[in-house]
Amino acid sequence: MKRTDIVVIGGGAAGMMAAIRALREGCDVTLLEKNPFCGKKINITGKGRCNITNSRPWQEFATHIHPNSQFLRSAFYDFSNRDVEELFNSIGVPTVETQGQRIYPESMRAQDVSQGLQDYLEELGAELICGADVVGVRRDGELLVTSFCAAGGGAPEAICSEAVIVATGGLSYPTTGSTGFGYEIARSFGHTVTECFPSLTALKPRRYDPDLSGIDLENVGLNLFVDGSPVQSEEGDLSFTDNGIEGALGFRVSRKAVRALNHGQKVELELDLKPSLNLAKLEARITREITAIGSSRATISDTKLRGILRTLLPQKLVKPFLDAHPGLNADNLAASLKGWFFKIESYTGYERCVVTAGGVSLKEVVAKSMRSRLDDGLYFAGEVLDLDGDTGGYNLQIAFSTGALAGRSAAQRILNSREGEGA
Numbered sequence: 125m126k127r128t129d130i131v132v133i134g135g136g137a138a139g140m141m142a143a144i145r146a147l148r149e150g151c152d153v154t155l156l157e158k159n160p161f162c163g164k165k166i167n168i169t170g171k172g173r174c175n176i177t178n179s180r181p182w183q184e185f186a187t188h189i190h191p192n193s194q195f196l197r198s199a200f201y202d203f204s205n206r207d208v209e210e211l212f213n214s215i216g217v218p219t220v221e222t223q224g225q226r227i228y229p230e231s232m233r234a235q236d237v238s239q240g241l242q243d244y245l246e247e248l249g250a251e252l253i254c255g256a257d258v259v260g261v262r263r264d265g266e267l268l269v270t271s272f273c274a275a276g277g278g279a280p281e282a283i284c285s286e287a288v289i290v291a292t293g294g295l296s297y298p299t300t301g302s303t304g305f306g307y308e309i310a311r312s313f314g315h316t317v318t319e320c321f322p323s324l325t326a327l328k329p330r331r332y333d334p335d336l337s338g339i340d341l342e343n344v345g346l347n348l349f350v351d352g353s354p355v356q357s358e359e360g361d362l363s364f365t366d367n368g369i370e371g372a373l374g375f376r377v378s379r380k381a382v383r384a385l386n387h388g389q390k391v392e393l394e395l396d397l398k399p400s401l402n403l404a405k406l407e408a409r410i411t412r413e414i415t416a417i418g419s420s421r422a423t424i425s426d427t428k429l430r431g432i433l434r435t436l437l438p439q440k441l442v443k444p445f446l447d448a449h450p451g452l453n454a455d456n457l458a459a460s461l462k463g464w465f466f467k468i469e470s471y472t473g474y475e476r477c478v479v480t481a482g483g484v485s486l487k488e489v490v491a492k493s494m495r496s497r498l499d500d501g502l503y504f505a506g507e508v509l510d511l512d513g514d515t516g517g518y519n520l521q522i523a524f525s526t527g528a529l530a531g532r533s534a535a536q537r538i539l540n541s542r543e544g545e546g547a
């Protein structure tokens with residue numbers, strides 16, 4: 125049977141970074157990727173531009189990581205957002221910082237990121253086997269045996285190694301290759317996989333008005349209510365699409381909203397179209413506008429009230445707003461603008477969500493090395509773990525940091541044990 129030091133399963137952001145770090149430490153690495161090429165998901169990130177990471181310092185960065193940011197701390201400090209930038213700059217993929225401290229490749233081409241990593245892996249001497257669908261991993265004495273079906277069919281092949289790094293991703297966008305097989309590997313070694321659900325995904329309101337689709341709103345507020353209680357409050361930009369409420373704000377509340385829906389809880393979103401004005405100030409502004417056209421709250425006609433509404437809202441939003449508020453009058457206008465309620469009934473599933481929440485339980489993985497607590501040779505990295513981030517480059521940084529730490533730890537462990545044997 126063929127033998128190598130480390131097998132990496134999955135050629136995404138985490139797997140490629142794990143292989144790079146292990147090779148740089150001096151180990152032989154075989155990377156098995158079931159697609160015909162590595163980085164298929166990277167190519168669709170950031171709308172094809174790839175938001176590689178976010179330059180915020182750890183204290184701020186950590187607030188965007190769920191469910192346990194402390195687990196990521198060691199990995200982040202071992203291979204930080206600055207290290208990620210430095211690496212890309214050193215391999216000929218210069219980076220640039222944009223709004224919200226988001227880091228992108230200067231070319232704004234995600235493909236340059238995936239190709240840059242793959243070229244560097246080849247330069248370091250990695251054995252890349254693409255088209256290799258891993259079907260199982262088992263322990264055989266001192267070694268781990270990874271079985272896979274090669275492209276073109278034939279009998280399954282096997283490769284044995286001292287360490288295996290599972291970097292198979294989660295369940296989101298399965299067309300990119302992430303179909304949850306890493307969870308099967310984890311379970312076969314006795315690992316717990318926590319409840320998985322789509323995150324950073326569109327939330328669909330009941331009786332969703334198709335006229336809303338295509339409207340983008342800037343600087344609005346969004347409050348999430350679960351079973352009538354407020355649980356999250358955010359401000360920023362929101363988009364209505366064919367799938368429902370999304371954009372940065374919609375995505376931010378989707379993690380808690382999806383989980384609540386899956387648990388049969390009542391989920392509502394309250395859209396605040398004027399977050400910079402409190403209710404009293406908005407009431408005063410509406411009164412001023414009514415007075416300016418020579419009318420009063422008691423006598424203003426529906427037509428004139430609509431005219432005022434047009435000065436307060438983007439034009440495309442006026443009709444759906446009026447349709448959603450049939451009893452609108454001068455006295456309830458301000459409250460309606462600050463509290464437009466949407467009952468959420470469903471969400472976009474794994475087929476189009478950005479990230480999977482849940483995964484291999486962090487309790488059974490050592491945060492300082494990414495090594496399994498249940499098998500010394502097994503490591504996990506990337507989205508397969510129960511670790512996810514907000515939009516803004518946080519998820520790729522999770523993949524890069526955990527991948528790099530897994531690669532370095534696995535390599536150092538192997539090299540140290542060899543040194544020990546030689547002594």
Ligand SMILES: Cc1cc2nc3c(=O)[nH]c(=O)nc-3n(C[C@H](O)[C@H](O)[C@H](O)COP(=O)(O)OP(=O)(O)OC[C@H]3O[C@@H](n4cnc5c(N)ncnc54)[C@H](O)[C@@H]3O)c2cc1C
Nearest residue numbers: 134136137138158169170175258293301506507517519520
């Ligand atoms: C549309 C979209 C846009 C996104 N944009 C951003 C962004 O701009 N910034 C950001 O930070 N994050 C973004 N993300 C999230 C980010 O892309 C992921 O969290 C990250 O790529 C996860 O990396 P990974 O290596 O853990 O998993 P993946 O990238 O999913 O890689 C896993 C790899 O393992 C392979 N594999 C799986 N099973 C097997 C098997 N049995 N045998 C062999 N190989 C296998 C898969 O083919 C795949 O290539 C986006 C996600 C999506 C879907």
